[in-house]
Amino acid sequence: MRIEKDNIVIRSATIDDALQLNKWWNDGRVMEYVGFPNGVGEPLEDTIKNIESRKDEYSQLCIIEIDGKAVGEINYNIKGNTAYPGWKICDANYQNKDYGPKIIMVLFEFLFTDETINSKCPVEKIAWDTLLENKRAQHVYESKLGVRKVGVKKDFWKDPTGKLRTAVDYEISREEFFDSRK
Numbered sequence: 001m002r003i004e005k006d007n008i009v010i011r012s013a014t015i016d017d018a019l020q021l022n023k024w025w026n027d028g029r030v031m032e033y034v035g036f037p038n039g040v041g042e043p044l045e046d047t048i049k050n051i052e053s054r055k056d057e058y059s060q061l062c063i064i065e066i067d068g069k070a071v072g073e074i075n076y077n078i079k080g081n082t083a084y085p086g087w088k089i090c091d092a093n094y095q096n097k098d099y100g101p102k103i104i105m106v107l108f109e110f111l112f113t114d115e116t117i118n119s120k121c122p123v124e125k126i127a128w129d130t131l132l133e134n135k136r137a138q139h140v141y142e143s144k145l146g147v148r149k150v151g152v153k154k155d156f157w158k159d160p161t162g163k164l165r166t167a168v169d170y171e172i173s174r175e176e177f178f179d180s181r182k
């Protein structure tokens with residue numbers, strides 16, 4: 001897949017991105033926001049396998065580029081009528097610069113309108129979560145994007161350091177997305 005909006009590109013990852021993705025995933029400073037304060041400790045071969053396993057439009061691993069520079073990643077899976085995405089601006093120089101909401105809205109529009117996806121499997125809802133500690137992400141979702149918090153999963157996961165983590169769940173329906181743009 002490939003989406004372009006102003007100076008932002010979101011495109012499917014290729015084997016050429018494996019080194020960069022692996023570097024991000026093994027970097028605790030990047031991964032602490034998603035619960036891996038020491039990184040995931042993944043060998044490069046596993047990152048390559050992950051990229052190679054994404055064979056169709058319903059399961060994608062993507063690179064976010066700003067002004068031609070790889071600055072982060074997006075992944076999503078579509079099951080039934082729901083898309084489950086995740087995103088990270090990994091390069092800290094590009095965080096807190098208002099790119100997140102733009103990137104997320106561009107992705108939502110793609111998921112709700114892409115012909116290839118929606119002709120076979122119309123996406124009615126997008127659902128994702130964030131860790132309770134990730135106050136920046138919650139602020140962006142609730143105050144900047146105005147999306148619906150649907151619940152909290154207390155102690156849903158023990159992170160690799162043994163700490164129990166709580167997640168905050170969000171959803172946006174097709175109707176809510178198009179209404180928000182009127």
Ligand SMILES: CC(C)(COP(=O)(O)OP(=O)(O)OC[C@H]1O[C@@H](n2cnc3c(N)ncnc32)[C@H](O)[C@@H]1OP(=O)(O)O)[C@@H](O)C(=O)NCCC(=O)NCCS
Pocket residue numbers: 033034087088089090094095096097098099100101129130131134135136137139140144
């Ligand atoms: C979360 C993320 C997508 C947000 O995108 P972004 O472009 O950095 O966000 P913005 O610049 O639009 O906005 C950041 C807002 O958070 C606020 N903020 C920054 N740190 C904060 C904190 N610790 N607590 C609460 N709010 C905070 C800023 O003041 C700003 O709000 P404002 O515009 O109302 O002043 C991005 O920072 C990111 O990818 N972070 C790393 C990985 C991650 O957390 N992914 C999401 C996992 S669910």
